[in-house]
Amino acid sequence: MKKPTEKVTDEILIARFQQGDLQAFDTLVRRYKDQLLNYVYRFVGNRVDAEDIIQETFLRVFKNKHYYKEIAKFSTWVYTIAGNLAKTELRRRKRRKFFSVSNFVNDERDYDIPDLDRNPEQEVDGAIKEAYIQKAIDKLPPKFKEVILLRDVQGFAYEEISQILNIPLGTVKSRVNRGRLKLQEDLKFLLEGEIKHNS
Numbered sequence: 001m002k003k004p005t006e007k008v009t010d011e012i013l014i015a016r017f018q019q020g021d022l023q024a025f026d027t028l029v030r031r032y033k034d035q036l037l038n039y040v041y042r043f044v045g046n047r048v049d050a051e052d053i054i055q056e057t058f059l060r061v062f063k064n065k066h067y068y069k070e071i072a073k074f075s076t077w078v079y080t081i082a083g084n085l086a087k088t089e090l091r092r093r094k095r096r097k098f099f100s101v102s103n104f105v106n107d108e109r110d111y112d113i114p115d116l117d118r119n120p121e122q123e124v125d126g127a128i129k130e131a132y133i134q135k136a137i138d139k140l141p142p143k144f145k146e147v148i149l150l151r152d153v154q155g156f157a158y159e160e161i162s163q164i165l166n167i168p169l170g171t172v173k174s175r176v177n178r179g180r181l182k183l184q185e186d187l188k189f190l191l192e193g194e195i196k197h198n199s
Contacts (some may be wrong), residue, residue: 008027010028010074010075011070011074013027013028014028014065014074015070017065018065018066018068025061025062025065028061032075033054035154036054036057036078036079037050037051037054038154039079039082039083039149039150039153039154040053040054040057040082040086042134042137042153043083043086043090043145043146045134045138049089053082053085053086054082056085057081057082060081060085061077061078061081072163073160075156075160076163079150079156079164080163080164080165080166083146083164083165087142090142132187133183133187136182136186136187137149137183139186140179140183143175144175144178144179144182145179146165147161147175147179148176148180150164150165151176152176158172158176
């Protein structure tokens, strides 16, 4: 049996999986689990919740494989499922009025790709900047947060974000611009606060 290689497209793999090839499903999970975890973690701000959501995402892909039709890219479909589950989790928290400052302080970033050329000073500086950026992202309203994460963190094209979120292209561009402006304001404020704190 021919082993699936990295050259095989996601769409070929999901088609094979729909025909009962479990190895094709495993390949899709390996391809997407880390980037989906990064996306959902930044969305919900909690590693354990993010891991649960990713498990549920792949469970739904497994159970609903025949609902996938090749009118959209597989990545669009899987990000739509993960994004909807993340939004459900945020709504559930809101209903419980659950909020924890510990969501902002999380050292478990081992799923980010490390840059082996960086020295310890750059590591610390990078971690501080990353914490500021994540704090600012966490403060964004969900409709801005999701487009910023998909565009600036995951690197999706505006057209694909439009499909994932099922909103018009113009709305995507507008939300990305407004989200970036809000981030700039918050990061400027945070950085000025840090400078005052250190002086």
